[in-house]
Amino acid sequence: MATQGINQTQGIDQLLGELRSASALAAGKAAPAQSADAAGEVDFGSVLKSTLEQVNSAQQTSQEMQQQFELGQNGVNLQDVMVSLQKASLSFQTMQQARNKLVSAYQEIMNTQV
Template identity: 50%
Template sequence: MNVTSGMDQILAQLKATSDLAAGGSKPSATVSTVSQADFGQLLKSAVDQVNTVQQTASQLSREFVGGNQDVELHDVMISLQKANVSFQSMIQVRNRLVTAYQEIMNMQV
């Protein structure tokens, strides 16, 4: 599973839960399929993939600075940008999760 599909599944599950809590209709078939997946496992998988991308970028950077002739600057820069984009995406997912949690906690019972 790649990071994007994992995050899309998490966001779809959050949206379905939010719609249901707001008095919306029952979740659609695609959302119910997503909710069958373990939420914690999806989140852990996404974080692990972001971590792997960052470690790879860090390793390439160390090799380039260390003088490894097989590592080129453009490979290092691309790897660092991929790590940055992955991390920024994870931050946005975290922000949405926190917002959803706060909305749920502010609901009156």
């Protein structure tokens, strides 16, 4: 479960890096010094899809734990359910912020005069 959180953080960091690069390009600034070879080839679409899948997975896991707790199944305690709910909420809020940044970057690109 801890590696899933680390992977989510790395995926979100990659997504935010891509958004910053797109925003810098839209503003006419040079992209941050990061070569494709140093970071490896990263497809924006696959990073976005992977991040969305991780957020969805966190929400589904949280919902399943909540249902198990409500049904009184053994091995599911309130603390784990609450932590899972908070992780799901935080990952969703982070994804919303990334979406907002993406929309903002898109609008900025569309308003750029050529």
